Structures are given as C-alpha cells and as structure tokens.
Amino acid sequence: MALRMARRREGEMTQMCSAGGRGVGCRGLGQGSSMCCCCWNLAVGVFLLLLLLASGAAGSGMRSGNAPRISDEVMALLVFKAGVIDPNSVLSSWNDIDMDPCHWTGITCSSATGRVTDITLVGLSLSGTIARALVKLEELQTLTLANNNFTGPLNGELAEFSDLKVLNVSHNALSGSIPASFGSAGNLYALDLSNNAFTGTLPPELFSYNCQSLRIVSVSVNSLEGPIPASIGSCFEVQSLNFSYNSLSGKIPDGIWALESLLDIDLSFNLLTGQIPVGVGFLKNLTSLRLQSNNLSGGVPAELGNCGLLEHLVLNNNSLIGELPIQLGNLKSLVTFNVRDNFLSGSVPSWVVNMTFIRELNLASNGFSGQIPSFIGFLYQLSSIDLSANNFSGPVPHEMMTLQNLQYVSLSDNSLTGVIPPFLSGCGSLLSIDLSRNLFDGSFPAQIMSCSNLQHINLAENMLSSSVPEEIGFMPGLQLLDVSSNQLLGPIPSTLGNATQIRVLRLQRNNFSGPIPAELGNSTLLIELNLSENNLSGPIPLELGKLADLEMLDLSHNSFSGVIPEGLGLLTKLVVIDVSHNQLQGPIPTDGIFSQMNTTAFEQNAGLCGTAVNISCTTFPNPLIIDPNDPNAIPGTLSPLFRSKRSQTILSVSAITAISAAAAIALGVIMVTLLNMYAQTRRRSNIFTIDSDPQSPSAAEMAMGKLVMFTRRSDPKSDDWMASAHAILNKDCEIGRGGFGTVFKAILAHGETVAVKKLMVQSLVKSQGEFEKVVHMLGNVKHPNLVGLQGYYWTDQLQLLVYDYVPNGNLYSQLHERREDEPPLSWRLRFRIALGTALGLAHLHHGCVPSLIHYDVKSSNVLLDDEYEARISDYSLAKLLPKLDTYVMSSKMQSALGYMAPEFACQSLKITEKCDVYGFGVLLLELVTGRRPVEYMEDDVVILCDFVRALLDEGRALSCVDSKLLSFPEDEVLPIIKLGLICTSQVPSNRPSMAEVVQILELIRPLVESRGS
Structure with missing residues (x-):
C-alpha cells in the first residue's frame, strides 16, 4: 500500500510538472515559477517514495525478522535516477519492477554478496545532479560517471564509502569546491575530478595520513587556485599527479620530490613560481615531468639527471635561465625534451647524442648560439626538431637531412648561412620544413622534391637566387609554399596547377617574371595567393575565377595589363584583393569584394575606372565613317572596312564647322560654370571660424584637401562636410584628447553626428600613399564592438579621421571620473x-x-x-x-x-x-x-x-x-x-x-x- 501511494504521488507530481501546473508548495514562488514548483513537487514526491519505501521495509522487517537489505540499494539507485536527465533512455532498465539491480545497465554486483560494487556510466549524455542517496550502497568500490554533463557540487558524503577505490567524475560540469572529506577515504586508489568547473583551493586534508592507498590523482582543467598543499608529501605510494590547467600559485612543495613511487607529474599551465626544487634526485622512478607554462625561474636542476627512467621532460614557457646542465646527459630514455620559450643560453650540449630514443627536441625561442652540431644526425629516432628563434649561425649539417624518421623541422629566425643542404631519399617521412628568416643563399634546393610527403615548405626571407624547379608541382601533398622575400627569378612554374592540395602560395618580393600560369586555376583549394612585388606581366588569367576558396589575392607592384576579370568578383570567400601599382585598364568589377574595396587596392593603374577609384567609365561612340565608294552605304552607318585613305571621307566640312561651333559654345559654358563654382567656394569659405591655434590650417587649405568617405550615406561631393568644417576647428566642440590627436564632435548638414579626430602627429605620419593605404584598410573593418571609420581628409598640413559618434564617453571616465x-x-x-x-x-x-x-x-x-x-x-x-x-x-x-x-x-x-x-x-x-x-x-x-x-x-x-x-x-x-x-x-x-x-x-x-x- 505504501509503495502504491508513493508511486501515485510521484506520478501526480510528474504529470503536473509536464502540464506546467502549480500545486502544493508553490505559494509565494511568484509568477513564472512553474518549473521551480515542478522541481519542488517532484522532489517531495521522491522524498515520500523513499520515506514510504523505507517505512514499508522496516515494518516488513519487524514482522519477518529477515528484511531483504537489497531493497535499500534499489531505492538508492532509483533516487539517483530521479535526479538524472536521460535523453537516450539508457537507464530504462532501472525500474522497481526488477528488484535485482545487478542486471541494470552499468551496474556490477559482488558474486559473493549480491551487493552493488561498481557503477560505470561513461559517455551516455546524462545530466542532472549526483544524488547523495548513493551513500546507501555500502559496498560500492567504483563510481565512474565520466564524460557526461552532470552539474552541481560533488557531495562530500560519497567519501563515506568504506570500500570506495575509484571515483571518476571527469569531463562533466561539476562546480563548487573539492570536498576535503575524500582525504578520509582510506581505500581510495584513483581520484579523477578533471575537466570540470571546480573552484577554490586544493584542501590539504585531501592528502592526509589516510592517503596511503592513493595512486592516481587528477584535478586538471578546473579553476582551482592557491598553493599545492605541502601535505601531498604524505601520499608515499602515489604514482600519478595531474594538477594541470588551473590557476595554482606559489612554489612547488619540496615534499613532492620525496615521493619515490611517482611516475608522472603534470603541473603545467598554472601560475607556479620559484625554482624547480633540487630534491628531484629522489624521483628515480619518474617517467614524465611536465611543468610547462608557469612562471618558474632559476636554472634547470642538475639533479634531474638522476631520474634515469625519465621519458618526457617538458619545461617550456617559463623563465628558466642559464645553460643546460651536463648531468642531463644521463637521461638516455628521453623521448620528449622541450625547453622552448625560456631564457636558456649556451650551445647545444654534446650529451644530447646520448638520447638515442628521443623523438621530439625543442630548444626554440631561447638564446642558444653556435653552430648546429652534426651529431644531431645520429638521433635516428628523431621525428621533430625545433631550434627556431635562437642565435645559431653557420651551415646546417648535412647529417640532419639524413634522418629517415624526421617529420617536422624548424630552424627559422636564426643566422644560418650557406646553401640549404641536400635532401636525400630518406626524407620520405618529412611533412614540414621551416628555414625562413635566415641567411641561406644559392639555389632553390631541387632535392626537396624527393620528399614526396612534404606538406609545408617555408624558405621565406633568405637570399635564394635561382628559379623554382617545375617538379615542385608534382608533390602530391603540398599545402603551403612560402618562398617570399628572396631573389628567385624566372617564371612561376605552371606545374603548380598540379598541386591540387595547396592552400597557401606566397611568392611575393622576388624577381619572378612572365605571366601568371593559367594552370593555377586548377589549385582550387587555394585560400591565399600572394604574387606581389615581382616583375610579372601579361593579363590576369580568367582561370583565377575558379578558385572558390580564395580569401586573399595580392598581385600588387607588378606589370600586369589588360582588364580585371569579372570572375574574381564572384569569389564569395575573397576578403582581400590588391592589384595596385600595375598597368591594368578598363572598368573595375562591381560584384563581391570589389564593391567593398578602397582606392588603395587599385591605385597606380592609370587605365582603371569605376566607383572604386572615383573615375567614371565613360563610353565614347565609335567615329562615324561613311564609305562613298560603297553603293549600299546608308548615311549614318558604319563602313565595314577601311579601304584606303583616299577612298574614305570621315566627315564633311560643314559637319566639322558645326562641331567646332558646338565645342566653342560648350567651352564657354564650362568657363562660366567654373567661375560660379569659384565664387560659391569663396562664399562658403567665409563661414569658417578658425580657432586660435596658429598652426591650424586655413579654410582655403581645407578646401584644397582630399576628402574620402567610405559610407554611402556620406557623399563627399555634398555640402555636408563643408557646412560642418567650422565645428572641426572650434575648441568648443572638443570632446577628447589622446596620444594620436584631438577629437571633435561635428554635425553634418543632413543631421548626422560624427566624431572627427584631428591627428596631432603630422611630423610622424607616413606619406599620403601609405596613409591612405592604412586608412582604407581600417575603413573596411566592421564589427558591432568597433567604432566605425567613415572616412578621412588629407592635406600635407592636416589629417582628419571621421568616425561614428559614440555618445556615452569612454570607460575610463565612467570608472574614475x-x-x-x-x-x-x-x-x-x-x-x-x-x-x-x-x-x-x-x-x-x-x-x-x-x-x-x-x-x-x-x-x-x-x-x-x-x-x-x-x-x-x-x-x-x-x-x-x-x-x-x-x-x-x-x-x-x-x-x-x-x-x-x-x-x-x-x-x-x-x-x-x-x-x-x-x-x-x-x-x-x-x-x-x-x-x-x-x-x-x-x-x-x-x-x-x-x-x-x-x-x-x-x-x-x-x-x-x-x-x-x-x-x-x-x-x-x-x-x-x-x-x-x-x-x-x-x-x-x-x-x-x-x-x-x-x-x-x-x-x-x-x-x-x-x-x-
């Protein structure tokens, strides 16, 4: 009877919730709180269910004297299920019809006692909260709820499981602090709370004297702060510690280095400071030490050399100084050695050759110097080497290029010289090579084509001076080729059209000549094509219009001629195009990106016309040619062919006289119009009020300047600008000053309010061409959280920027003034x-x-x-x-x-x-x-x-x-x-x-x- 009443009550509450109704307990909750009410009612129903079931079980027990304790576990699991949202119904087998939970999904029971020992519900898209009712499972040993969406706090009462060995709630959205009570779980073997939203500090009690069974602890990827508790030194049997990706601060406690059983330490991506403790010598079983991305200082401890089993030593992104200690040569098992982004110095130590198992060697972004030693070629397992951004000089040893397992090579940003060493047939595994920003000279390394799987080639900013071999296009996996800023010459290889996987092609700032190969249109995955600052000529191929993924196209500073293909305007992903400083002519397309580009993208092309360059594309009719020898000629029609100068009459004398008279009349009209415009300009200039600044330009100077407005609602030919110019020079309209100039509020004639910045750095501003190029680029930047640049005004004495007006001032004033x-x-x-x-x-x-x-x-x-x-x-x-x-x-x-x-x-x-x-x-x-x-x-x-x-x-x-x-x-x-x-x-x-x-x-x-x- 009690069970039926509880079920009925629960069903009523669930039905009421689904109907959005309000029932008992809803009073005072206010409007719009039906969901709150439903949760309240459901909770009451579940509580009654638990209470009635418990009382029923107790009564039955008193009558029979042998109550089935398994019912307590059924109740606990059903209450847990009641707090879980199960979109895929994976817990459908959990029901009170089957009173044996050992057959339920994710449940394992003891064969001896029949009690629940394991709950494993991993990656089932479950959400909701973890009910405390699970504490009724007195023999529970494993609770694994990883890779779900559980929220809320982690109940500390779960630590009361006397037999609990594994608690894994990783990859959820649990929050709140980590309960200190888990330190009293004397049999706990593995505690994984990683990838949640826990806050607060690591409780010292977590690592109390009861932690002798603890082997694995992971609290990575949370929002924990404060120091690492010194009590961690009490967990003598711990093997793995992962505290990475938090905001832990302070020094690394010395006690960690006394944990002889430790195999793996990961304290990376925190705010730890101080030096790496010198007690590392005790960790003779350590296989992995990751301390990267902290604020650690001092040198690399020589005692690390005592960790003879160490396979991964990752110390990058800290503030370590000095040379690498010779004792590290004892680390013969190292697979990963990464000290990137520190302040280390010296040469590559000779003991590196002892690391015969090493696969990743990263010394980048330090102060290492000297030559790259040839013994690098004896590290036969090496798959990745990064020596970039150091002070290495001299040639690259040929031995490095013989490593048959090498996949990634970066030697960029050094002072390496000589020719690029030949790539031998053993480089079939090579995927990426970056030798940019060095002093290499000689020819483009033709042997590079033997590296058949190469995807990224970056040889930019060197002094290479040959042509690029045609074979470059037959590398099937090539995705990036950057040979910019060299002295390469000859034609662009047409075979690049065969590189169908290429996405970035940078050939700018070289001496390439000839046309753009039409075959490039076959490289349909290209997103960036930069051919600027070369000696290229001929037309822009129509085939470039097939590059549907193209986002950036720069053909500037060449000698291209002909028209801009209309097909480029149909490239929907194109966001940057620059064809300036060429010999192009004809109308600029108006489709796609061309409708948004500024003048600088087309400047120094005398024959271009269109709205983008403010030049009208006027179409002149063909001259009227009448052939008097053609008996079928109709007056006013065109002759099909020029036969001879004598047999053709262009226009009659009377026609020429009439045209001359018309031209004279037109000239008179133009002169009268110009005089009227001059008079109007003088009248407008008289309304200006110049401020008291002796360096302020006169109104006449402003009238002679260049005004460009980017927004269509602002017409540079209208009187709006001239009517508001007096406000720009009026100190009463000043609304701010900064490092770049003074800002004035101005109201245009049609009522729009703008902010005008008068630049105060005239002596520092670039030339007009460079100024306009930058301003046009900034005018294209649009975002709701950026102040829009509407236009600019230029004279040699005055530069103005026209911005959207933003009414509520700046954040500094709102906070401090x-x-x-x-x-x-x-x-x-x-x-x-x-x-x-x-x-x-x-x-x-x-x-x-x-x-x-x-x-x-x-x-x-x-x-x-x-x-x-x-x-x-x-x-x-x-x-x-x-x-x-x-x-x-x-x-x-x-x-x-x-x-x-x-x-x-x-x-x-x-x-x-x-x-x-x-x-x-x-x-x-x-x-x-x-x-x-x-x-x-x-x-x-x-x-x-x-x-x-x-x-x-x-x-x-x-x-x-x-x-x-x-x-x-x-x-x-x-x-x-x-x-x-x-x-x-x-x-x-x-x-x-x-x-x-x-x-x-x-x-x-x-x-x-x-x-x-």
Whole structure:
C-alpha cells in the first residue's frame, strides 16, 4: 500500500510538472515559477517514495525478522535516477519492477554478496545532479560517471564509502569546491575530478595520513587556485599527479620530490613560481615531468639527471635561465625534451647524442648560439626538431637531412648561412620544413622534391637566387609554399596547377617574371595567393575565377595589363584583393569584394575606372565613317572596312564647322560654370571660424584637401562636410584628447553626428600613399564592438579621421571620473563591457586578413554607446607611423603606462597580438577593482596587476573588488580576476588568445544573465 501511494504521488507530481501546473508548495514562488514548483513537487514526491519505501521495509522487517537489505540499494539507485536527465533512455532498465539491480545497465554486483560494487556510466549524455542517496550502497568500490554533463557540487558524503577505490567524475560540469572529506577515504586508489568547473583551493586534508592507498590523482582543467598543499608529501605510494590547467600559485612543495613511487607529474599551465626544487634526485622512478607554462625561474636542476627512467621532460614557457646542465646527459630514455620559450643560453650540449630514443627536441625561442652540431644526425629516432628563434649561425649539417624518421623541422629566425643542404631519399617521412628568416643563399634546393610527403615548405626571407624547379608541382601533398622575400627569378612554374592540395602560395618580393600560369586555376583549394612585388606581366588569367576558396589575392607592384576579370568578383570567400601599382585598364568589377574595396587596392593603374577609384567609365561612340565608294552605304552607318585613305571621307566640312561651333559654345559654358563654382567656394569659405591655434590650417587649405568617405550615406561631393568644417576647428566642440590627436564632435548638414579626430602627429605620419593605404584598410573593418571609420581628409598640413559618434564617453571616465551623485557601473554592465571589448579585439586578431593589432588597448579607448555596449576606438592607428617602436615609448604614449606589455620595452621581443591581450587583462582588473592601472602614492607606485596578483597569492583576491559594488557574485568575479592575471602574464606565450578569452567569458555569461544584476 505504501509503495502504491508513493508511486501515485510521484506520478501526480510528474504529470503536473509536464502540464506546467502549480500545486502544493508553490505559494509565494511568484509568477513564472512553474518549473521551480515542478522541481519542488517532484522532489517531495521522491522524498515520500523513499520515506514510504523505507517505512514499508522496516515494518516488513519487524514482522519477518529477515528484511531483504537489497531493497535499500534499489531505492538508492532509483533516487539517483530521479535526479538524472536521460535523453537516450539508457537507464530504462532501472525500474522497481526488477528488484535485482545487478542486471541494470552499468551496474556490477559482488558474486559473493549480491551487493552493488561498481557503477560505470561513461559517455551516455546524462545530466542532472549526483544524488547523495548513493551513500546507501555500502559496498560500492567504483563510481565512474565520466564524460557526461552532470552539474552541481560533488557531495562530500560519497567519501563515506568504506570500500570506495575509484571515483571518476571527469569531463562533466561539476562546480563548487573539492570536498576535503575524500582525504578520509582510506581505500581510495584513483581520484579523477578533471575537466570540470571546480573552484577554490586544493584542501590539504585531501592528502592526509589516510592517503596511503592513493595512486592516481587528477584535478586538471578546473579553476582551482592557491598553493599545492605541502601535505601531498604524505601520499608515499602515489604514482600519478595531474594538477594541470588551473590557476595554482606559489612554489612547488619540496615534499613532492620525496615521493619515490611517482611516475608522472603534470603541473603545467598554472601560475607556479620559484625554482624547480633540487630534491628531484629522489624521483628515480619518474617517467614524465611536465611543468610547462608557469612562471618558474632559476636554472634547470642538475639533479634531474638522476631520474634515469625519465621519458618526457617538458619545461617550456617559463623563465628558466642559464645553460643546460651536463648531468642531463644521463637521461638516455628521453623521448620528449622541450625547453622552448625560456631564457636558456649556451650551445647545444654534446650529451644530447646520448638520447638515442628521443623523438621530439625543442630548444626554440631561447638564446642558444653556435653552430648546429652534426651529431644531431645520429638521433635516428628523431621525428621533430625545433631550434627556431635562437642565435645559431653557420651551415646546417648535412647529417640532419639524413634522418629517415624526421617529420617536422624548424630552424627559422636564426643566422644560418650557406646553401640549404641536400635532401636525400630518406626524407620520405618529412611533412614540414621551416628555414625562413635566415641567411641561406644559392639555389632553390631541387632535392626537396624527393620528399614526396612534404606538406609545408617555408624558405621565406633568405637570399635564394635561382628559379623554382617545375617538379615542385608534382608533390602530391603540398599545402603551403612560402618562398617570399628572396631573389628567385624566372617564371612561376605552371606545374603548380598540379598541386591540387595547396592552400597557401606566397611568392611575393622576388624577381619572378612572365605571366601568371593559367594552370593555377586548377589549385582550387587555394585560400591565399600572394604574387606581389615581382616583375610579372601579361593579363590576369580568367582561370583565377575558379578558385572558390580564395580569401586573399595580392598581385600588387607588378606589370600586369589588360582588364580585371569579372570572375574574381564572384569569389564569395575573397576578403582581400590588391592589384595596385600595375598597368591594368578598363572598368573595375562591381560584384563581391570589389564593391567593398578602397582606392588603395587599385591605385597606380592609370587605365582603371569605376566607383572604386572615383573615375567614371565613360563610353565614347565609335567615329562615324561613311564609305562613298560603297553603293549600299546608308548615311549614318558604319563602313565595314577601311579601304584606303583616299577612298574614305570621315566627315564633311560643314559637319566639322558645326562641331567646332558646338565645342566653342560648350567651352564657354564650362568657363562660366567654373567661375560660379569659384565664387560659391569663396562664399562658403567665409563661414569658417578658425580657432586660435596658429598652426591650424586655413579654410582655403581645407578646401584644397582630399576628402574620402567610405559610407554611402556620406557623399563627399555634398555640402555636408563643408557646412560642418567650422565645428572641426572650434575648441568648443572638443570632446577628447589622446596620444594620436584631438577629437571633435561635428554635425553634418543632413543631421548626422560624427566624431572627427584631428591627428596631432603630422611630423610622424607616413606619406599620403601609405596613409591612405592604412586608412582604407581600417575603413573596411566592421564589427558591432568597433567604432566605425567613415572616412578621412588629407592635406600635407592636416589629417582628419571621421568616425561614428559614440555618445556615452569612454570607460575610463565612467570608472574614475564619475560624480559622487552618479551611480557606479553595475557588475552586469561591467561584465558586458568586458565581453564586448573582448569580441572587438578578437575580431581584429582573428576576423581580419591580415590580422590587426590595436597597439593601445586601454579604458579610455573603450567607448560606450547608448546601451552601454563597448565600442573600441583608435585601433591600429599606430600603423600610420613609420617607426612604431620609437613612438610607442615616447611621451605620446605615457597615458598607456600600466597597460603596456613588457615586450614593448624589449626590442628583441616581437610585438604581437599578445600585447593587446596584456592590455585587455589590465582592463579586466580595472573593471573589477575600480582602480587605475598605475596609482602614484607619496612614496610608492602601485601597479594594478602586481597588486591583484599579490592578493591572490595571499588568498585574498576578492578584497580588491571595487568598494562601490555593494554586492557581487563571487563565482563570477573570481574567474574574471584570474583571467585578468593570466592575460597579464610576463611571458607572451602564457597569455591566451583573444578567441580563447571570448570562450571563457561566454562560459561565465549565462551566470551573469541569469542573475540579472
């Protein structure tokens, strides 16, 4: 009876939920809470089911004296199932009709006792929560719920299983802190909590004296912070530790190195600092040590040489210094040795030859020098070698090219000289070779064609001076060929049309001559074709219109003639085209990308016409030729052929007289029109009001300038510009000043409001041609989170940029210059601004071809529109400057201090998109703390990112949150703080890309929007 009542109650609640009704317990929940009500009712129903079943079992037991304890396990499993969403009905066998759960999906029972020992539900698309009812399974030894979508916290009561040996809930969406109670599970063998959303610290109790059975611990890919507990040294039998991809900080505890049973340590992608402890010598069984992408310093410990079984030593992306110790020569079992992106120096040590099993050798981006030793050729198992971005010099040893297992070779960015060594027949395994940016000379290495499986060939920026062999086109797997910036000559091999897998072909800045082979149209997978700055001639082949995947085409600075094929306008994926500085003629196509391109893409082609170059394609009628010797000639028709000069009369004398009279009348009309225009121009110039700046140009100078507007709604021939010009020069309309100039608000004659930036760096701005090329490129950049560039104005004395007007000022003013009576920005607005800024920067980095760097990311360059959506301004304006590095460190950019990445001050480091990521990280911390990036005290200077990082190390990160935020969600703010600190890593490669930043923020956004605050 009790069971039937419970089932009926559960069925009623489920039916009510499915009907969207509201029942008992719904009062006070408010409108729109039927789902809440249903969950409440269902929970009540399940609780009653459990209660009634328990009471029934107890009553039966009192009557019979031998209650079947298996019913407790059935109840526990059914309650667990009630909290699970099972879209594929994989748990359909779990029902109370079959009272023996040992036959249910994923359940294993003991043959001796019949009790449940294993629950294994892996990759079944299950979601919901993990019910605490499982604690009723008193003999459970294995609980594996990996690769599902479970959410909510992990209940610490699961640690009460006295026999639990394996707990694997990896690859779910569990959150909250890791329960410390699992440290008391004395029989626990494997604990895998990886790939979830756990936060907080690693509890020291997790590694208490009871952890003697623990062998495997993985908490990788979570959001854990704080130090690695020193108590880890108590788990003497542990074999594998994986704490990677978190935000753990502090030093590596010395106790780890006393764990003699350790086989595998992975602490990579954290915020660990300090030196690698020298106690490593105890780890004689260690086979894998991964410490990459941290902030570790000091040298590589010589004691590592005592780990004779070590197979994988990965220390890249840290701040390690000095030379590699000779003791590492004892690591004869090494398969992977990676110290990329550190500050190591010296030559390649001779002991490397002892690593006869090594497959990956990566010394890139350090300060190694000297010659590449020939003994590299004795590492017969080597499949990947990367020595790029060092100071190696001299020739490449021929022995390296004899390695028959070699797949990836990168020697780029060094000072290697001589000819490229021959590739022998043993290179059939080679997939990629990068020898770019060296000093190689001589011929293109013809033997390279013997590497039949080669996919990527990069020989750019050397001094190669031969032709490219025709055989290059017969490499079936070739995907990238980059021989740009050499001295190669001769024709482009027509056989490249046979390379049907090629996607990137870069031949620019060479001495290639002759036509473009029409056969290139057969390489239909091409996405980038760059033939610029050569001596190519002839027409642009119609066959290029077959390259349906083409995204970038650069034919500039050659001697091409003829017309631009209409078929290029039909390439829907084409986003960049440049045919400037040629001898092309005829109309520019208007389809596809051509309708969006600016003048710079077509400049220096005297014969081109069309809207893109503001030249009308006027069609002149053929001359009227009447043949008097043709008896069938009809007056006013064309003669079929020119017979002889004497037998043809072009026009009669009377016709010529009439035309001359008409021409004279037309000339008079034109002169009168010009005089009227001149008078009108003078009248318009009289309305200008020039400001008191003695360097301001006169109105006449402005009238002689070049105005180009990109948007169709803004007609450069209208009076809008002239009518608003006085506002540009009126200080009363000034709305901002920055490192690049002064910004004015202007209203055009038709009512549109624009922002006009008057550049203040006239002496630094490039030539007009270079200026227009950059501005036209920026005018093509469109994104909702970028301030649109509408046009520009140029004279030698004055350069103006016309932007969309954004009404709510900039983020810096909203954060730091608000009046006391103005409410502060809410957390929800701050998050939305952060996400919008990230989306805008991600578009510059990943959505533009070529990618664009902002160079000056700061809160004053983040404008806010009517809806307080972020709009980034001043992006890539530094491209207007001939010497970016000099300008960046000048007083013009002092307002960016605190936002500037360390590499700006180091000429040996490249300026990349990661500089913008650094500035964005500071901006994130600025949004959270409400503090300026740099604050000057009486006797101290506080750098924001250092200040926040110190608080995080002390476990007090939330104490830095803006005091004006009276309430804020810790589970949203804390990840933002950590993201800001990761973005401001001193090592550029440790910073995420803006695309990754957007992904992280998108994961947080549902929480923000659901709370609505």
